[in-house]
Amino acid sequence: xxxxxxxxxxxxxxxxxxxxxxxxxxxxxxxxxxxxxxxxxxxxxxxxxxxxxxxxxxxxxxxxxxxxxxxxxxxxxxxxxxxxxxxxxxxxxxxxxxxxxxxxxxxxxxxxxxxxxxxxxxxxxxxxxxxxxxxxxxxxxxxxxxxxxxxxxxxxxxxxxxxxxxxxxxxxxxxxxxxxxxxxxxxxxxxxxxxxxxxxxxxxxxxxxxxxxxxxxxxxxxxxxxxxxxxxxxxxxxxxxxxxxxxxxxxxxx
Ligand code: ADP
Numbered sequence: 577x578x579x580x581x582x583x584x585x586x587x588x589x590x591x592x593x594x595x596x597x598x599x600x601x602x603x604x605x606x607x608x609x610x611x612x613x614x615x616x617x618x619x620x621x622x623x624x625x626x627x628x629x630x631x632x633x634x635x636x637x638x639x640x641x642x643x644x645x646x647x648x649x650x651x652x653x654x655x656x657x658x659x660x661x662x663x664x665x666x667x668x669x670x671x672x673x674x675x676x677x678x679x680x681x682x683x684x685x686x687x688x689x690x691x692x693x694x695x696x697x698x699x700x701x702x703x704x705x706x707x708x709x710x711x712x713x714x715x716x717x718x719x720x721x722x723x724x725x726x727x728x729x730x731x732x733x734x735x736x737x738x739x740x741x742x743x744x745x746x747x748x749x750x751x752x753x754x755x756x757x758x759x760x761x762x763x764x765x766x767x768x769x770x771x772x773x774x775x776x777x778x779x780x781x782x783x784x785x786x787x788x789x790x791x792x793x794x795x796x797x798x799x800x801x802x803x804x805x806x807x808x809x810x811x812x813x814x815x816x817x818x819x820x821x822x823x824x825x826x827x828x829x830x
Contacts, residue, residue: 577643577690581615581697583830584722585753586712588745590737592703594729595758595794597625598804600700603725605809606823608655612695615646618659619682619712620702621671627661630807637662643688649807658689675707682711696830704737705744713748723751725791725826728779729759735778742786753830754789755779756822763795763818770795770818791829792822 578584587603589596597620604616618626627633627647635647637658646656660671660681673681691697702708716722724745728738738755745752757779761772773796783790794800800810800819810819 577688578686578697578716578719581691581694581719582721583696584699584716584719585696585830586699586701586716586722586724586750587727588701588709588724588741589703589727589734590739590741591729591734592623594703594727594734596703596727597629597700598800599725599727599756599758599794600698601626601629601804601807602800602810602819602823603826604655604696604698605807606811606827607696607698608649609809609811610827612654613693614655615689615691615694615697616655616657616700617685617689617697618657618661618700619685619708620700621660621673621678621681621708622702624659624661624664626657626659626700629804630657631805632657632807633661635662640690643690645690656691656694658685678707679711682708683715686712686715705740709744710748713744713750717749723753725753726755726788727758728755728782730757730761730772730774730776730778730793732778735782738779738782739786742788752788754791754826755783756791756826757793759796760793761795763797765797765799768816768818789829791826794819794822 587600646658649655761770
């Protein structure tokens with residue numbers, strides 16, 4: 577079923593909490609707003625946050641004759657979502673599985689979801705380079721249309737972890753589309769001035785050193801934080817924000 581998908585985009589980060597799910601969901605929503613048909617697959621089995629961010633927590637996936645039918649955001653069926661969160665009874669349920677069970681669930685996610693005529697499949701992964709990633713890489717490297725976006729924050733400690741992600745992608749033969757730096761400075765909602773709270777430019781210099789495209793810096797913007805839980809696209813709700821410009825630029829360069 578992945579054969580029909582035109583572009584597969586893995587969203588990876590070395591650490592949790594750097595904004596990987598925010599980037600995955602805003603990327604999916606921006607693509608949808610640009611007229612593409614999009615799939616969003618959340619394989620963060622232990623911390624699936626996509627159903628919450630997109631305000632789809634009450635939804636369930638259904639089994640069709642050819643496999644799982646994703647949950648669609650709207651009636652136009654332009655954005656379909658699949659997450660382990662849809663299979664749990666409650667948001668507080670924990671997935672306590674060892675490697676082999678996780679591996680088989682991810683294989684099912686990759687093989688058994690009916691993505692119909694999808695232009696872009698965005699895959700939100702857990703942080704790091706664990707069982708889930710190895711399974712994904714093993715199953716996806718045969719698809720030439722597959723590549724990864726690496727998300728980091730500007731702090732040196734996060735940048736160091738992205739170096740490991742770069743090594744991981746190179747070792748497993750996954751193309752790297754580019755790097756996004758998130759929480760890079762604070763964009764004041766009143767005057768739009770951006771203040772660099774942490775060090776800045778780390779993501780960009782890592783991209784330059786590693787000869788990887790740099791897709792831009794998303795600032796800390798409390799309004800972007802508030803979009804989580806409502807399933808709203810920054811490009812629509814905050815069209816003049818830096819965030820919206822970074823995602824529009826990203827979509828053009830993918
Ligand atoms: P990860 O998937 O890497 O664990 P999340 O995307 O869940 O990270 O983001 C962690 C928290 O930070 C969430 O509450 C999210 O709303 C918030 N957040 C992420 N990026 C931004 C941003 N650019 N501006 C404001 N809040 C953000």
